[in-house]
Amino acid sequence: MKNSIHTIILITTITFSIILKTQSKTQPLPPFSCDSTNPSTHSYPFCDTKLSIDERARDLVSRLTLDEKISQLVNKASAVPRLGIPYYQWWSEALHGVAVAIGVENGIFFNGTIRAATSFPQVILTAATFDADLWYRVAKVIGTEARAIYNEGEAIGMTFWSPNINIFRDPRWGRGQETPGEDPMLTGKYAVSFVRGVQGDSFEGGDLKDGRLQISACCKHFTAYDLDKWKGIDRFTFNALVTKQDMADTYQPPFRKCVEEGRASGIMCAYNLVNGVPNCADQNLLTKTARGEWGFQGYITSDCDAVSLIYKKQNYAKSHEDAVADVLKAGMDVNCGSYLANHTKSAVEKGKISESDIDRALHNLFTVRMRLGLFNGNPNKLPYGNLGRTYICAPDHQNLALEAARHGIVLLKNSANLLPLSKSKTKSLAVIGPNADVAKTLVGNYAGPPCKTITPLEGLKSYIKKTEFHQGCNTINCTSVDIKVAVKVARSADYVVLVMGLNQDRESEELDREDLVLPGKQESLIMSVAKAAKRPVVLVLLCGGSVDVSFAKNEDKIGGILWAGYPGEAGGIAIAEIIFGDHNPGGRLPLTWYPKDFIKIPMTDMRMRPDPSTNYPGRTYRFYQGEKVFEFGHGLSYTNYSYNFVSVSQSNLKFKTSSSNSAYISISEIGLESCENAKFTATVRVQNEGEMTGKHPVLLFIKRDKGNKESPVKQLVGFKTVSLKANDKADVVFEINPCEHFGRANEDGTMVIESGKQYLVVGGQEYLISTHA
Ligand SMILES: *[C@@H]1O[C@H](CO)[C@@H](O)[C@H](O)[C@H]1NC(C)=O
Numbered sequence: 090m091k092n093s094i095h096t097i098i099l100i101t102t103i104t105f106s107i108i109l110k111t112q113s114k115t116q117p118l119p120p121f122s123c124d125s126t127n128p129s130t131h132s133y134p135f136c137d138t139k140l141s142i143d144e145r146a147r148d149l150v151s152r153l154t155l156d157e158k159i160s161q162l163v164n165k166a167s168a169v170p171r172l173g174i175p176y177y178q179w180w181s182e183a184l185h186g187v188a189v190a191i192g193v194e195n196g197i198f199f200n201g202t203i204r205a206a207t208s209f210p211q212v213i214l215t216a217a218t219f220d221a222d223l224w225y226r227v228a229k230v231i232g233t234e235a236r237a238i239y240n241e242g243e244a245i246g247m248t249f250w251s252p253n254i255n256i257f258r259d260p261r262w263g264r265g266q267e268t269p270g271e272d273p274m275l276t277g278k279y280a281v282s283f284v285r286g287v288q289g290d291s292f293e294g295g296d297l298k299d300g301r302l303q304i305s306a307c308c309k310h311f312t313a314y315d316l317d318k319w320k321g322i323d324r325f326t327f328n329a330l331v332t333k334q335d336m337a338d339t340y341q342p343p344f345r346k347c348v349e350e351g352r353a354s355g356i357m358c359a360y361n362l363v364n365g366v367p368n369c370a371d372q373n374l375l376t377k378t379a380r381g382e383w384g385f386q387g388y389i390t391s392d393c394d395a396v397s398l399i400y401k402k403q404n405y406a407k408s409h410e411d412a413v414a415d416v417l418k419a420g421m422d423v424n425c426g427s428y429l430a431n432h433t434k435s436a437v438e439k440g441k442i443s444e445s446d447i448d449r450a451l452h453n454l455f456t457v458r459m460r461l462g463l464f465n466g467n468p469n470k471l472p473y474g475n476l477g478r479t480y481i482c483a484p485d486h487q488n489l490a491l492e493a494a495r496h497g498i499v500l501l502k503n504s505a506n507l508l509p510l511s512k513s514k515t516k517s518l519a520v521i522g523p524n525a526d527v528a529k530t531l532v533g534n535y536a537g538p539p540c541k542t543i544t545p546l547e548g549l550k551s552y553i554k555k556t557e558f559h560q561g562c563n564t565i566n567c568t569s570v571d572i573k574v575a576v577k578v579a580r581s582a583d584y585v586v587l588v589m590g591l592n593q594d595r596e597s598e599e600l601d602r603e604d605l606v607l608p609g610k611q612e613s614l615i616m617s618v619a620k621a622a623k624r625p626v627v628l629v630l631l632c633g634g635s636v637d638v639s640f641a642k643n644e645d646k647i648g649g650i651l652w653a654g655y656p657g658e659a660g661g662i663a664i665a666e667i668i669f670g671d672h673n674p675g676g677r678l679p680l681t682w683y684p685k686d687f688i689k690i691p692m693t694d695m696r697m698r699p700d701p702s703t704n705y706p707g708r709t710y711r712f713y714q715g716e717k718v719f720e721f722g723h724g725l726s727y728t729n730y731s732y733n734f735v736s737v738s739q740s741n742l743k744f745k746t747s748s749s750n751s752a753y754i755s756i757s758e759i760g761l762e763s764c765e766n767a768k769f770t771a772t773v774r775v776q777n778e779g780e781m782t783g784k785h786p787v788l789l790f791i792k793r794d795k796g797n798k799e800s801p802v803k804q805l806v807g808f809k810t811v812s813l814k815a816n817d818k819a820d821v822v823f824e825i826n827p828c829e830h831f832g833r834a835n836e837d838g839t840m841v842i843e844s845g846k847q848y849l850v851v852g853g854q855e856y857l858i859s860t861h862a
Pocket residue numbers: 194198200201
């Protein structure tokens with residue numbers, strides 16, 4: 090550790106103002122090793138930046154005693170003062186802004202001079218922008234702010250356990266809000282954009298010089314984790330039964346993308362078991378698949394206390410020592426919790442593991458710390474060293490939070506073009522509902538303290554001075570409701586905006602829902618207010634998972650419905666801008682909104698594909714063919730867009746394969762060259778047919794002519810956003826790689842392309858593509 094008084098005495102020629110600045114610093118300097126002012130450690134090979142990181146990590150690990158090694162296997166990694174290595178906290182969070190996990194010690198404090206960071210919309214809403222470039226820009230800001238906090242000495246970690254890229258399989262999942270939704274391709278793209286952005290890579294990737302990291306991202310929760318606590322079944326003991334087929338084309342693809350294209354430096358193995366094996370003890374998953382097949386380079390952490398469960402709750406290991414051996418031999422590197430600190434020594438003594446098993450893990454761990462620049466002396470000299478407090482909550486960062494909210498919000502219904510409301514003709518407004526004026530609700534979970542928040546009520550008031558507010562419900566659960574007053578307030582206003590939905594009391598970590606309706610008496614409040622109001626009302630829904638609002642969809646007195654997810658610190662402005670027409674909404678749903686009777690199927694059933702013989706309907710737009718309240722990709726705007734396929738460079742795709750079945754072609758047998766030859770472009774002309782400028786995400790799907798029960802109904806092939814003025818048109822070019830985009834899994838988990846007729850689909854337009862061997 091650097092002694093600041095010592096420094097001041099040494100550098101006597103320094104200007105007085107700098108001395109003052111140094112003295113006034115209340116926080117310790119950021120922890121770093123190999124400082125040149127500390128000659129006793131500076132001369133170690135692990136400090137020599139001319140050596141490769143691999144060599145340096147090897148040198149460092151070789152200098153540690155067994156006890157020191159064991160002390161590094163947990164998230165609170167002890168200092169090793171004799172080598173100049175400070176304490177390190179592996180656990181930090183940055184899901185949609187630099188965050189804090191509630192109630193536990195993390196690597197970021199927010200207790201010193203930095204008390205806030207830019208709070209972007211919860212991920213599910215940012216995903217609704219279908220804009221990979223925006224995702225990247227958001228992530229880049231998150232990484233920048235995180236690094237800046239560290240540089241200011243107000244953090245002790247730079248390994249962030251984000252993003253959450255599990256598939257939002259069931260609408261009841263309390264953490265679905267943290268994910269980019271239900272589509273594996275979309276989720277994979279989000280993962281790549283997020284990881285590249287926070288880690289300091291370019292949007293296109295491949296730019297991490299010497300593997301150097303701005304901060305480290307971690308793709309979680311590996312794998313098939315999407316149940317928290319439902320009817321007494323919890324994530325700690327849940328054994329997810331997953332078919333090879335669903336694993337291959339639903340659960341794994343986002344992780345694969347995250348590693349192969351995002352180059353994530355971290356992975357977290359999930360609590361649950363998959364087909365009887367705890368994820369963190371699954372060598373096939375961690376070592377063979379992630380490191381072996383996908384080329385993962387980084388560290389693997391357990392979810393918190395996941396290792397202790399393997400013996401204590403899952404009864405998978407027969408002793409503490411077996412549990413330790415299971416995870417270290419599987420390829421896990423660090424344990425969030427203290428279990429490995431407690432039981433690794435005796436695992437070595439009992440011969441369950443050897444020291445080399447520990448060294449393997451430590452090598453990965455120190456490699457990541459070195460890639461973060463923590464062993465290069467004073468980090469202020471590093472490429473990211475210039476990032477300081479002026480970057481935190483910077484105006485352009487906060488504007489980006491607003492931009493993400495604006496473009497994510499989805500207009501679900503707009504009958505008789507009720508919206509936008511006229512700014513000049515609206516003389517008075519009633520704002521009603523328990524979500525209208527609660528700042529905390531806007532940021533969702535895994536949020537840090539926001540720079541500032543503007544609630545929907547505040548946003549709307551900034552447009553219409555004469556705005557009257559009534560909460561309507563006592564709480565979000567709405568066990569009691571003051572309909573009389575709400576109706577009176579509604580009756581006296583020109584227009585009414587209801588702000589309803591859910592919050593973390595209804596859907597969150599360790600809290601899955603048991604129904605899909607609005608809580609308590611919310612519906613009756615909405616209906617009473619709608620009936621009493623002078624004109625059709627506007628309903629704004631804040632929620633991560635979907636709610637069955639068929640009643641509102643079908644009710645003429647509810648003219649407009651907006652879904653605003655949990656829109657982040659600037660969400661209230663974005664909502665108001667959309668309601669009053671200063672922004673033309675363009676978000677589209679990244680998840681299916683199911684009817685309320687969807688809950689007839691147990692949340693524990695992991696199958697994606699339908700099974701008509703047992704009335705199992707299947708899940709997500711790819712497989713579910715039942716009724717929907719709103720479908721994946723749904724989203725209106727204040728204009729209409731028309732689409733036309735103007736050119737498709739190939740539509741008859743012939744694959745050379747070694748063997749083939751008449752029904753499908755195995756992708757692994759196609760070979761690189763034939764895959765390369767099958768690539769083509771599809772150009773779609775998009776025209777803004779309306780009278781308002783808009784940014785519009787164009788979604789391209791592929792649909793089978795005659796699929797069987799194994800085939801998705803349709804699947805997303807690509808998405809691109811286009812900004813168009815009224816009546817303008819533009820050509821959007823999709824680059825399609827059939828080996829990547831047309832695949833689906835067979836029952837044995839092999840990826841195949843179906844032969845026969847397929848259609849590219851955009852809006853109501855279809856284009857025939859034939860595929861054959
Ligand atoms: C902030 O919290 C950290 C971790 O709990 C603690 O070490 C540090 O002393 C605190 N700083 C201040 C200024 O309270």
